[in-house]
Amino acid sequence: MTYQARFEGKAAVITGGSRGIGAAVARRLAGEGAAVAIGYRDNKEAADALVAELRTGGSRAVAVRADAADPEQTRALVMAAVAEFGRLDVLASCAGIEHFDALERITPAAFDRVFTVNTRGQLFAAQHAAAHMGSGGRIVLTSSVSASRAVFGHTLYAASKAAVESMVLNLSAELGQRGITVNAIAPGGTATDMAAEHGAGYQHPQLAGRLSMQEWSALQIALKRLAEPAEIAAAYAFLASEDASYMTGRTLQVDGGMF
Ligand SMILES: NC(=O)c1ccc[n+]([C@@H]2O[C@H](COP(=O)([O-])OP(=O)(O)OC[C@H]3O[C@@H](n4cnc5c(N)ncnc54)[C@H](OP(=O)(O)O)[C@@H]3O)[C@@H](O)[C@H]2O)c1
Structure with missing residues (x-):
């Protein structure tokens, strides 16, 4: 597929870019001309393979290990992009982790783990990226439809994402003065490793995960299927x-009409 080259001459950082939605965002932005710096936590092999794929396609791309739980590593990822490409125009903050557990089993350690990556990690990604952006800069964080839905055992994850929606609202006022926009994407169910691993958790406990993802999607989503990562990436690119x-x-919900 060819796209209008909206990002020719621009540089982007994508956190959580080694797999899933982040990898699709990297492909889409690079496909439209951006130089991309991909952050990852564990999966060096996938990140390096994506960089090789993008370079083969003629894009400038680098991969940097950067645990979103550590703002210093996120800062180093941003610095690496600026050093390599000489500028920073776009942050797509995609790194995130799932969590399901009932209230009585939630621990302070689990709270810290989920909020440290999903919420604190995204705030500091925005802080470090904004420090290098001029007017026209674009910050796109990642929420989830879960932020505004009630699902059994999903309190920690949902709250960690709801906070992101408040963050973009408040940061928009601050960064608007510098001509930088701050928005979030709230994806619905998307066919990634995360959905494969945790998707059954979205079913009512009485169903005990008996439905396949396809059966569940047919019941809960107007378009009757999960999103492909590229369909979500198109909204980040917008x-x-x-x-x-x-x-x-x-916050833009991209969920195939989830109800
Ligand atoms: N899939 C869905 O249905 C869905 C729905 C709504 C929202 N979301 C959100 O969309 C984002 C992407 O989800 P996904 O489905 O693509 O997830 P995924 O398939 O599990 O991929 C997660 C990505 O995030 C990276 N990552 C995880 N923890 C990290 C950390 N501490 N530091 C840096 N990178 C980290 C992973 O890196 P490694 O490869 O190195 O592990 C990987 O690149 C997440 O924020 C998720 O909450 C997903």
Whole structure:
């Protein structure tokens, strides 16, 4: 597929870019001309393979190990992008982790782990990226439809994402003064490793995970299927582009009509 080259001459950092939605965002932005720096936590092999694929396609790309739980590593990822490409125009913050557990089993350690990556990690990604952006900069964080849905055992994850929606709203006022927009994507169920591993948790406990993801999607999603990562990446690319020049502080739900 060819795209209009909306990111020619621009540089992007994608956290959690080694797999799933982040990898699709890297492919989409690079496919439209961006130089991309991909952050990952464990999966060096996948990150390196993606960089090789993008370079073969003629893009500039680097991979940097950067645990989103450590703001210093995120800062180093941003610095590596600026050193390599000489500028930073886009942050797509995609790194995230799932969590399901009933209230009585939630521990302070689990709370810290989930919020440290999903919430604190995204705040400091925005802070470090914004420090290097000029007017026209684009920050796109990742929430989830879970932020505004009730699901058994999903309190920690959902709350960690709801906080992100408040973050983009408030950061938009601050960074709008510098011409930088801050928005979030709230994906619905998307066919990634995360969905394969945790998707059954979205079913009512009485179903005890008996439905396949396909059966569950047919019941709960207007379009009757999970999203492909590339379909979600298209929305990140929109918010990261000039096409979204008058959009900031908002969360865009991309969920195939989940009900
Ligand atoms: N899939 C869905 O249905 C869905 C729905 C709503 C929202 N989301 C959100 O969308 C984002 C991407 O999800 P996904 O489905 O693509 O997940 P995924 O398939 O599990 O991939 C997760 C990505 O995040 C990286 N990552 C995880 N923890 C990290 C950390 N501490 N530091 C740096 N990178 C880290 C992983 O790196 P490694 O490869 O190195 O492990 C990987 O690149 C997440 O924020 C998730 O919460 C997903």
